[in-house]
Amino acid sequence: MQKKWTFKITPFRKVLLALVGIAILVALYRLVVGLGPTTNLSDDWPWGLWIGFDLLCGIALAGGGFSTALIVHVLHKDKYLPIARAALLTSLIGYVIALVSLLMDIGRWNNCWRPFFYWGFHSVLFEVFWCISLYTTVQVLEFGDIFLERVKILPLKKILKPALIPLTILGIVLPSLHQSSLGSLYIVTIDRLYPLWWSMLIPFFFVWSAFFLGPAMVTIEGTLASRAYNRKPELPVFQSLTKVTMWMLIVYLIVKIIDLNYRGVAGMAFNGSFESNMFLIEMIAFVIVPIIMYAIPSIRTQLWGVVTASALVVIGVIFNRMNVVFTGMAGSVGTSYFPSIWEWLLTLGMWSALVLVYLFVVENFPILVKEHEEDEALSTGTGMTAGKSVEA
Amino acid sequence: MSKGVLVDVTRCIGCRSCMVSCKSWNDLPANKSEFTNNWDSPGKINANNWTVVNSNIIEQGEEVKWRFVKKQCMHCLEPACESACFTHSFVKTKEGAVIYKPTELNQDYCVGCRYCMIACPFGVPSFQWDKPLPFVQKCRFCYDRMKEGGLEPACVTACPTGALKFGDRDKLLAEAWQRIDSNPKYIKHVYGDKEYGGTSWLYISDVPFEQLGFRTEAFGKPVSNKSIPSLTWDVLKWTPYIFVGWGAILTALHFYTKRRAEVEHDEENMYEAVNTQENDKEE
Numbered sequence: 001m002q003k004k005w006t007f008k009i010t011p012f013r014k015v016l017l018a019l020v021g022i023a024i025l026v027a028l029y030r031l032v033v034g035l036g037p038t039t040n041l042s043d044d045w046p047w048g049l050w051i052g053f054d055l056l057c058g059i060a061l062a063g064g065g066f067s068t069a070l071i072v073h074v075l076h077k078d079k080y081l082p083i084a085r086a087a088l089l090t091s092l093i094g095y096v097i098a099l100v101s102l103l104m105d106i107g108r109w110n111n112c113w114r115p116f117f118y119w120g121f122h123s124v125l126f127e128v129f130w131c132i133s134l135y136t137t138v139q140v141l142e143f144g145d146i147f148l149e150r151v152k153i154l155p156l157k158k159i160l161k162p163a164l165i166p167l168t169i170l171g172i173v174l175p176s177l178h179q180s181s182l183g184s185l186y187i188v189t190i191d192r193l194y195p196l197w198w199s200m201l202i203p204f205f206f207v208w209s210a211f212f213l214g215p216a217m218v219t220i221e222g223t224l225a226s227r228a229y230n231r232k233p234e235l236p237v238f239q240s241l242t243k244v245t246m247w248m249l250i251v252y253l254i255v256k257i258i259d260l261n262y263r264g265v266a267g268m269a270f271n272g273s274f275e276s277n278m279f280l281i282e283m284i285a286f287v288i289v290p291i292i293m294y295a296i297p298s299i300r301t302q303l304w305g306v307v308t309a310s311a312l313v314v315i316g317v318i319f320n321r322m323n324v325v326f327t328g329m330a331g332s333v334g335t336s337y338f339p340s341i342w343e344w345l346l347t348l349g350m351w352s353a354l355v356l357v358y359l360f361v362v363e364n365f366p367i368l369v370k371e372h373e374e375d376e377a378l379s380t381g382t383g384m385t386a387g388k389s390v391e392a
Numbered sequence: 393m394s395k396g397v398l399v400d401v402t403r404c405i406g407c408r409s410c411m412v413s414c415k416s417w418n419d420l421p422a423n424k425s426e427f428t429n430n431w432d433s434p435g436k437i438n439a440n441n442w443t444v445v446n447s448n449i450i451e452q453g454e455e456v457k458w459r460f461v462k463k464q465c466m467h468c469l470e471p472a473c474e475s476a477c478f479t480h481s482f483v484k485t486k487e488g489a490v491i492y493k494p495t496e497l498n499q500d501y502c503v504g505c506r507y508c509m510i511a512c513p514f515g516v517p518s519f520q521w522d523k524p525l526p527f528v529q530k531c532r533f534c535y536d537r538m539k540e541g542g543l544e545p546a547c548v549t550a551c552p553t554g555a556l557k558f559g560d561r562d563k564l565l566a567e568a569w570q571r572i573d574s575n576p577k578y579i580k581h582v583y584g585d586k587e588y589g590g591t592s593w594l595y596i597s598d599v600p601f602e603q604l605g606f607r608t609e610a611f612g613k614p615v616s617n618k619s620i621p622s623l624t625w626d627v628l629k630w631t632p633y634i635f636v637g638w639g640a641i642l643t644a645l646h647f648y649t650k651r652r653a654e655v656e657h658d659e660e661n662m663y664e665a666v667n668t669q670e671n672d673k674e675e
Contacts, residue, residue: 031524032524033524034521034522034524036523043436043439043509043515043518043521046509046510046519070642073646074642074646074649075645076646085663102505106503106504106505107504107519107520108500108502108503108504108525108527109504110525111500111503111504112503114479114501115478115479118479118480119479120477120478120481122621122624122628123476123478123507123624124624124627125476126478127628128478150665165646169646170639173634173638176638181628181631184627184628187623187627188472188476188510188511188623189510190513190616190620191513191607191610191616192513192610195611200623200627203627231666362665363666366664368663368664368665368666369662370661370663
């Protein structure tokens with residue numbers, strides 16, 4: 001007998017559901033009438049909110065999936081196991097959202113299957129497209145293992161089991177490649193993207209920041225989930241993750257400084273222009289400040305400290321992507337872009353869907369680690385099995 | 393032999409016959425335009441205007457010069473749009489034209505991602521924003537005319553002053569330098585000779601190119617003479633090695649650390665679904 005599927009409807013969830021509903025209508029409208037009437041995109045700004053935010057940031061924020069996989073399943077740092085599944089889940093939903101926003105953004109969506117058959121392998125986008133598609137598949141399979149714990153189909157489980165190790169490896173290699181290629185996409189913008197961001201090293205900066213974003217994102221997610229479900233936050237896990245993030249941030253900062261000096265553009269960071277100020281904010285508030293916060297024990301051992309620093313890291317990566325896509329390009333484009341109401345509504349709907357799917361999955365699948373196993377067994381009276389999602 | 397066009401800015405009188413013949417040959421719809429203060433009506437290239445002639449008023453001391461510049465796709469020798477397209481919907485033909493396969497060769501793979509528009513250093517590819525299933529549009533160097541009877545592009549045939557000259561790119565480049573060397577009024581530069589790896593369309597002028605809306609500098613440095621495809625390839629070529637190398641490292645690490653960890657975790661009993669029935673305090 002299987003436990004019933006549950007999804008409690010609260011007022012907060014009603015709002016989210018409404019936003020998702022609106023977004024679906026907007027999506028249909030956009031597919032029928034095209035991009036011109038629905039977006040503020042133009043020949044000057046061919047890419048806007050959906051690519052710049054939903055895709056670039058969505059994929060970066062999903063970086064928690066591959067960095068956690070590397071730490072837990074490859075390096076076998078088992079103390080991080082409690083967060084592994086939650087990280088995989090958010091990553092998977094993030095990728096699905098990125099793919100949906102991509103489908104919404106491409107003009108000839110009826111041709112969306114063609115790139116699988118017609119290859120332009122000299123394109124960075126080719127690598128991005130294949131890696132994202134394959135990695136989403138890998139994540140679905142990885143998640144399949146969890147799915148099958150809830151929905152017991154033994155033959156499938158047997159098939160999947162031996163594949164899990166290669167899948168895990170592939171599940172790190174593929175995102176490493178495309179996180180960096182998302183940066184490489186902007187190599188073509190030489191002479192147009194502001195030199196503080198344009199660099200032949202931009203693929204390194206993108207993959208590196210996606211990686212160090214992972215632990216920070218896991219910390220934020222974990223804290224939010226513990227708030228929502230009135231659980232104890234995994235504070236020890238978050239704290240030891242700060243070491244990873246801090247050292248990676250330091251390396252990021254050093255490489256950034258070397259790169260700027262090597263290209264002879266370091267002075268541009270202080271020329272007082274809008275771009276230079278945005279760059280300084282990015283580096284000081286979202287790289288240097290988190291490094292300092294992580295370095296001071298009295299801050300990083302407190303929940304507020306580790307959460308604040310992590311939040312800065314997360315916002316910082318979003319800020320960086322926004323700078324690459326918008327701030328750094330605005331000067332050479334010459335015109336301005338602000339997303340239309342339809343663009344905002346679709347984006348809002350997609351991120352609401354992310355929250356709803358996350359809530360549904362953690363309430364129905366074994367994602368979060370068991371808490372106070374013994375206590376629960378005593379208090380509920382129904383024994384250990386009550387907490388389990390599946391009864392045989 | 394790869395073809396090109398030499399544009400001599402000093403000979404252009406701004407009649408815009410080239411724009412008209414482009415429109416009529418390619419069946420492009422008319423757009424209503426408005427005059428501006430410098431009598432410059434066409435504005436930028438877009439999906440319905442594959443070429444535009446803009447006027448530039450240039451003050452050199454006492455002298456005021458009025459110069460007209462035709463802009464269209466430059467037909468790069470190594471096109472950024474071709475390398476950027478992940479379905480290979482652009483192609484540089486042996487004749488020198490950079491064409492868009494969905495409309496030109498009826499090979500409709502384009503998904504409309506617009507990365508070509510991001511990639512083009514000259515801002516040429518334009519999108520049919522008003523269409524539900526838009527194509528990318530740009531000058532095709534009258535590939536159809538070129539292929540069928542070796543005809544000149546429509547714009548070149550329409551030019552009454554010889555500001556546009558069609559021919560083999562190599563010969564045109566030689567002629568450009570010959571004109572520059574024989575007349576001191578010219579700027580000693582052929583725009584399109586080396587910019588972004590070189591283009592099939594070449595420009596010579598008697599006023600500095602940057603005053604005509606050409607980008608010669610970016611952020612205080614000359615624009616790249618390396619082609620954009622070569623820059624991306626410098627990064628992209630490492631992909632297979634990273635794939636194999638990183639994969640091998642991770643596999644090795646996986647087995648190495650597993651032996652050290654030794655403890656096998658019973659993952660199935662470690663996690664559980666959050667029980668919302670008992671715990672009503674959730675948000």
